[in-house]
Every structure is written in C-alpha cells, then in structure tokens.
Amino acid sequence: MPVVRMAMAPSLHQAVTLLWFLTAAVGMPDPIKRDQLIAQEASRQTGGKVALTPVERKLDAKLRQMKEREMWADPFPPALHFFKAKPLIQRSSIFKLLQNMPKGAALHIHSSSLVSVEWLVKNVTYRPHCYVCFTWDNSVRFVFSQRQPFPRWDCFYWQLLHTLRAKNGDPASFDASLMQHLTLITEDPDGEYPNQDAVWEKFEKAFIATAGLVSHAPVLRDYIFQGLQELHQDNVMYLELRSGLSRAYELDGTIHDKMWTLRTFQEVTNKFVKDHPDFLGARLILSVHRAWSASEVKAAVKEAIELQKEFPDVVAGFDLVGREDSRRPLWYFRDALSLPDQLGVTLPYFFHAGETDEEGTEVDQNILDALLFNTSRIGHGYALARHPLAKELSRKRNVAVELCPISNQVLKLISDLRNHPAGVLMSEGHPMVISSDDPSMFGNTGLAYDFFQAFMGIGGLKANLGTLKELALNSIRYSSLPDHLKDAGQAMWQKKWDTFISAHL
Structure with missing residues (x-):
C-alpha cells in the first residue's frame, strides 16, 4: 500500500524517486528522436517538402516573426465572422504581404459574382x-x-x-x-x-438581382474584362470560371445564344492577355443548377460536349452548382453524368461536393460520387476529412480540393476558421488550392483574403512560406490547362515569385 499513499500525497523526495524509477524503467525520451519526429510530421504538411532557397529562408524567418506577433491578436481575425474581421485583416502586415504575393490561379469562382459590387x-x-x-x-x-x-x-x-x-x-x-x-x-x-x-435565401436573391445587369451584352464584355483586371491587380494570373452561360441580350431585346457568349468570353480574354502579357488566360467550367430535372441535366451535359468540341481552348468542363443540402445529390443525375462515357468522349468534371456539415446524409455521399464520376477537382470538399476512403482516393488520383474558407464561414458551415476541417487536410499535405467562390457577394475581391484566412486560421502557426509557395503552384498544377501551358505558367509564376521574394527581404 505504500505506492498508493505516495501517489495520493507525495513528498518532494518521493516525487523525485518516482521520476527516477520511471525514467530508469522506461527510458528518458531521446531529444534527438523527438526533434526527428517533429521534423517528420512537419514534412507531411502542405509545403513541408518544398526546398526553400537561402533567400526564401530569410523571408520565411521574417514571416515567422510577423506571424508570431499576429497569431496572439485579440480579437484574432479568423475567429471572427469575415464581415467583422475584414477591417482587422486589412491592417495586417501579413495581409499586405499576401496582396503582393503571386498567387497563381483562381480555380473556383462563379461568373455572377466575379466583379466587385462597387x-x-x-x-x-x-x-x-x-x-x-x-x-x-x-x-x-x-x-x-x-x-x-x-x-x-x-x-x-x-x-x-x-x-x-x-x-x-x-x-x-x-x-x-x-x-x-x-x-x-x-x-x-x-x-x-x-x-x-436564411443566408442561402439572401444569397440566391442576390444572384438573381445581378443577372439583369451582367447579362446585358455591352455590360458583359466590360464585366469580363473588369473581372480579369481585378484578379490581375491582386497578382492572380489565370482564371477558371464557373458559368451557366446566361443568354445575353441587347437593348432592343435581341437574345444571343450560348455560342455568342463563348465567343465573347474568348475575345475579351484574348484582348486582356494581349494587353497584359503576364496574364495566362481564362477558361470556363459550364454549370447548371442542381434544381434542374434529370432530363434537363442530361441535355445540358450533351450540350456541354458539343460546346467543348467547338471551343476546346475555352470550355474546361462541367459542374452542378447550387446548395447541396437542399438539392438532389450527384447520384440522382447518374444517367446524365454517365453520358460522356457512353458516347466515348471526354468531358472533365469539376464537381461541387462535400459543401455540407450534415454528416451521413445522402448529400454527404457526394464526395464519393464525385470521385466515382472521375471529377478533376472537388469544389469545397468541406466534408472530405470525415470520409477516409474518399480522402485516400482523391490523394492517390491527385484530385485537389478547391478550398474557399470565407465562403464556408459566411454560408455558416463554420464560425471559427481555426476549426475548419481543411486543417486536417493541410497537415497531411492533401492536394489543395485556394479560391474565393463568390467574391463580390462577400466583399473579398481577388484571393488575398482567402489566402490570409487559410494561412493564419486554418494552417496555424506551422504554415510557412513553403505552404504559400506550394498552394500557389498547386493552382497551376491542378488547373485544366494542357501540360505545355502549365509549364509556361509555372515559369511565368516563378519569375514573379523571385521578384516578390527579393522585394520583401
């Protein structure tokens, strides 16, 4: 019974004796092994295997100091709703650095909310x-x-x-x-x-209100150009835009078909690239709403196949959009989505999946169904962390998650971004890109705000310059661009990155 008495009320001598006994019996953990374990774990995170140059390591050390100062801010911006956090973010020295950072590509933005409401x-x-x-x-x-x-x-x-x-x-x-x-x-x-x-009701009303403005043919041309300009100003160099190809109209009531809209998008993009040689271009992911019937979606898939044949450099693929929790799951549209395979043609999919916190529901299975239909990327993927098989499959197939942290917070999937499930994915180095979803609706033009929230809130203190570098490169790596344009884009990005590093030492 003496051991019990010592555990209940140990004296200093007894405590020292017990400590000696435990270390003698078990062995004192080796500090070197501990450091090796910490380094091994860190190597698995997003950016953990990125080899930084000497000048990059200098900026990384500076960034670490900046981050240590800002991580303990009260209030901490990622813990607040974005509408309240935005003024605090704008005063952040890290945010100012991220504004100047070349971010690569924006791969998840919807056409109706591309341009600032102002x-x-x-x-x-x-x-x-x-x-x-x-x-x-x-x-x-x-x-x-x-x-x-x-x-x-x-x-x-x-x-x-x-x-x-x-x-x-x-x-x-x-x-x-x-x-x-x-x-x-x-x-x-x-x-x-x-x-x-409540938030989705207002969200969908805002989309409907915007449509009458942006679908006016003369406005549409200026709108596309302005959207590319706003991304370029935020040091984004490429865009993949989800669009339903609303039929544009003229002042006299003339209605244009979707071919006209695609040609217009192509013409405006080419003009912008000509005026801005450091901008890589833009492509469209054709999309329809989940509220459509199975027959309507099948017709839309068939139309997307034809439009991609006609505009192979413009049409990247196909997606279903709209609120997942209240709409039909992907499996409901399985006949329509199987059509390209049946016809022996390729139509890449970029499915929204896992934009839900309703675990175990039919909608929650969209993650697995998206992979079954060979999606090229997963839009949002908020629920992916609780689907171990889907997580494993997406990693093996190099299917990146399009992380849109501000959207997830504003649309009430999560309140404190420090608890975002993507933190698990980042710690494992899961394929991932950062995007902004509906920037005009949230007041976060460009990608800098979403990068800030991911870097500070989701990645935490361990996210570093290597994390930022990999996320930016991922956006080109996981884009729909052909390999030769990816190579050109990465080379263009690297020049911008080197200039950025030198300017911030």
Missing part, C-alpha cells in the same frame, strides 16, 4: 436605359431597355434608374441601398442570418 453599382447602374424594379420579397431586378419594360409576375412597376436616383436626392445613400441587395454584407451577420436557410 463597380456594378457605380459604373453599370449609371448607364443609360437601366431600369429597376423592387419586388414583393424585398429584392430587386434590373434590365436595360429602350422603353419601359412590361410588367411581369415578379415586377409590376419598372422605373428608370437615373430618374429614381435623382428623385432620391442622396445618390450615395441610394447606391448603398442597391449594394445591399447585391451582396450578403451586413454589420450583424449572426442576427441577420441566424441559420443556413
């Missing part, structure tokens, strides 16, 4: 012949027309925006009210969006 309101809504209608469900609709549009079920009274703004007497206030209809931004996100249903 540009839409301050530029597009000031153009002649722009009409507005305020709907019964507290939303807005826009249309460009030579005459007052006819009433329709959701819009009984159209008003010329120029006249309405003049009557208001306070253009700045009026414009701010329009912006509220086109974004999710609010001072009280938790109060205004108490659950996912």
Whole structure:
C-alpha cells in the first residue's frame, strides 16, 4: 500500500524517486528522436517538402516573426465572422504581404459574382436605359431597355434608374441601398442570418438581382474584362470560371445564344492577355443548377460536349452548382453524368461536393460520387476529412480540393476558421488550392483574403512560406490547362515569385 499513499500525497523526495524509477524503467525520451519526429510530421504538411532557397529562408524567418506577433491578436481575425474581421485583416502586415504575393490561379469562382459590387453599382447602374424594379420579397431586378419594360409576375412597376436616383436626392445613400441587395454584407451577420436557410435565401436573391445587369451584352464584355483586371491587380494570373452561360441580350431585346457568349468570353480574354502579357488566360467550367430535372441535366451535359468540341481552348468542363443540402445529390443525375462515357468522349468534371456539415446524409455521399464520376477537382470538399476512403482516393488520383474558407464561414458551415476541417487536410499535405467562390457577394475581391484566412486560421502557426509557395503552384498544377501551358505558367509564376521574394527581404 505504500505506492498508493505516495501517489495520493507525495513528498518532494518521493516525487523525485518516482521520476527516477520511471525514467530508469522506461527510458528518458531521446531529444534527438523527438526533434526527428517533429521534423517528420512537419514534412507531411502542405509545403513541408518544398526546398526553400537561402533567400526564401530569410523571408520565411521574417514571416515567422510577423506571424508570431499576429497569431496572439485579440480579437484574432479568423475567429471572427469575415464581415467583422475584414477591417482587422486589412491592417495586417501579413495581409499586405499576401496582396503582393503571386498567387497563381483562381480555380473556383462563379461568373455572377466575379466583379466587385462597387463597380456594378457605380459604373453599370449609371448607364443609360437601366431600369429597376423592387419586388414583393424585398429584392430587386434590373434590365436595360429602350422603353419601359412590361410588367411581369415578379415586377409590376419598372422605373428608370437615373430618374429614381435623382428623385432620391442622396445618390450615395441610394447606391448603398442597391449594394445591399447585391451582396450578403451586413454589420450583424449572426442576427441577420441566424441559420443556413436564411443566408442561402439572401444569397440566391442576390444572384438573381445581378443577372439583369451582367447579362446585358455591352455590360458583359466590360464585366469580363473588369473581372480579369481585378484578379490581375491582386497578382492572380489565370482564371477558371464557373458559368451557366446566361443568354445575353441587347437593348432592343435581341437574345444571343450560348455560342455568342463563348465567343465573347474568348475575345475579351484574348484582348486582356494581349494587353497584359503576364496574364495566362481564362477558361470556363459550364454549370447548371442542381434544381434542374434529370432530363434537363442530361441535355445540358450533351450540350456541354458539343460546346467543348467547338471551343476546346475555352470550355474546361462541367459542374452542378447550387446548395447541396437542399438539392438532389450527384447520384440522382447518374444517367446524365454517365453520358460522356457512353458516347466515348471526354468531358472533365469539376464537381461541387462535400459543401455540407450534415454528416451521413445522402448529400454527404457526394464526395464519393464525385470521385466515382472521375471529377478533376472537388469544389469545397468541406466534408472530405470525415470520409477516409474518399480522402485516400482523391490523394492517390491527385484530385485537389478547391478550398474557399470565407465562403464556408459566411454560408455558416463554420464560425471559427481555426476549426475548419481543411486543417486536417493541410497537415497531411492533401492536394489543395485556394479560391474565393463568390467574391463580390462577400466583399473579398481577388484571393488575398482567402489566402490570409487559410494561412493564419486554418494552417496555424506551422504554415510557412513553403505552404504559400506550394498552394500557389498547386493552382497551376491542378488547373485544366494542357501540360505545355502549365509549364509556361509555372515559369511565368516563378519569375514573379523571385521578384516578390527579393522585394520583401
């Protein structure tokens, strides 16, 4: 019984004796082995195997010091809702560095939210012949027309925006009210969006409101160019844009087909690349909504096959978009999605999957189904960490996760980004890229904000310069570009990276 008494109330002598006994019996852990274990684990994380040059190591040491100062900030931006954290992020020295960092490619952005809302309101809504209608469900609709549009079920009274703004007497206030209809931004996100249903309802209303502006043919050309410009200003050099190819319209009511939209996208992109030789280009991932019927999706897949044949350098592949939790799972569309294989043709898939926290549901299986249909990348993949087989398969097949941290937080999958499941994926070095999903809706133009949240919140203190370098290179590596353009893109990126490193030592 003396051992029990010692454990209950040990004296200093007894404690020392017990410590000696344990180390003698078990052996004192070897500090060298401990260091080896720590280094081995660190080598597995994203960027862990990146060999930094001497100058990169200098910047990495500087970055570590900056990060140690900011990690203990109170409040810590990644722990706050982005709408509250944004002003804090903008004051961060690490964020300023990330703005200057060459980020490679943006591989997950939706076309209706590509361009900042400020540009839409301050530029597009000031153009002649722009009409507005305020709907019964507290939303807005826009249309460009030579005459007052006819009433329709959701819009009984159209008003010329120029006249309405003049009557208001306070253009700045009026414009701010329009912006509220086109974004999710609010001072009280938790109060205004108490659950996912509430935030998705506003989210989808904002998409509908934007459509009338950006699908006007003259606006569409400027919109694409402006979107590329905003990415370029944030040191992004390539874009893969998910688009439903809404039919563009002219002032006289003429409606263009999807071929016209693809040609327009190609022309505007080529012009931008010509004006900006350090920009690699842009491609489209054709997408349809999950609310469509199986027959409609089958027709859309067939159409995507034909459009890719016609525009092989523009059309990257196909996806299904919309809220996963309330829509049909991928397996529901299995006949439609099997069509390319049945026809003996290739149509790459880039499926949204795992954008859910409803573990074990039918929707939760989208991760596995996406892999069954040989998806090239996984959009969001929020649920992947709890699917060990899917995680293993995606790693073996080099199927990257398109991580969009701000989107996940704003759409209420998670509140504190330090608890994001992608932290597990990053610690294992899972294939991954960073993107922004719907930047105009969230007020985070470019990729710098999402890089900040991933680097500081999800990656934590152990994420370093090697992490940033691998994430940026991944965006080119896992793009849909052919190999020769990937090689050219990586060489172009490396020059920008070397300049960036030298400028920040």
